[in-house]
Amino acid sequence: MPSRFRERRGLFSALLLALSLFACKREERNFQGLPSGGTGTHPRVREVALVAGGGASADSGPGPYEENAYAVSQGKTLYNQYNCSGCHFQGGGGIGPPLMDADWIYGSRPENIYETIAEGRPNGMPSFDGKIVPDQLWQIVAYVRSMSGLLRKDVAPGRNDDMQVRPQEQSTKKAKPMQSAIPKSAELP
């Protein structure tokens, strides 16, 4: 009997070791930044979204931080520190459009959002190019996508550091992104 118990305990600790080795990827901290980080260049931003044959371009996949809970919560902190909340509040919008709904004027893909923040958009969105390093900017991109439930539930932030003013990103219902019409005033001449 005691030997069997020992055997079980051995199995249990082996399982625990395996879990601790593989289950914490979403909490991984990247202290080096992105390979292209810190240079001030845009890693993946194109000038135009035109693709041969029209329609949506091929999905370029998730941004670099969309599987990492630590980076997304860093993005949430930066979202407030860089005063994104000054216009977009906690995602409900105000002077700027809401970020927690399905409507995306300039696209919902990570590189669309990166370009919107880096280059700015007409009617008020300023350019943050050179003011936020690309590494942190990608963290904000991941957080912005979590606001409408586009990230995995175990990656999206589950709590706020201050008073709760909106449902946690973790429990936000996923909003299927729609492209809304670009306002006339924002069209290029």
Added chain:
Amino acid sequence: MATAGDVVFYGTMEGWFKALDAKSGKLLWQFKTGSGIIGQPVVYRGPDGKEYVAVLSGVGGWAGAVVAGGLDIRDSSAALGFVNAMKDLPQATTKGGMLYAFALP
């Protein structure tokens, strides 16, 4: 806005533009405009000599931002908290920005 003929005009957040009898308060006439009315009606005499009443229909400002900007009511801090205060406004009215002018009979 009151006229010399004892008619009072006003608009509601739901978009009704109403004319009341200034003495009795009886509803004389109403018209449903496309959006909520915050603006004040004006009365003027047209070049044709007729009397007209005009009113702007459309909500805006911080209080109307939840409708005008299509904001998300799940964030109670949105638009400085005005979204939380006015979260039932989207059920009452829609986006506007129209000028209505009516000729008085």
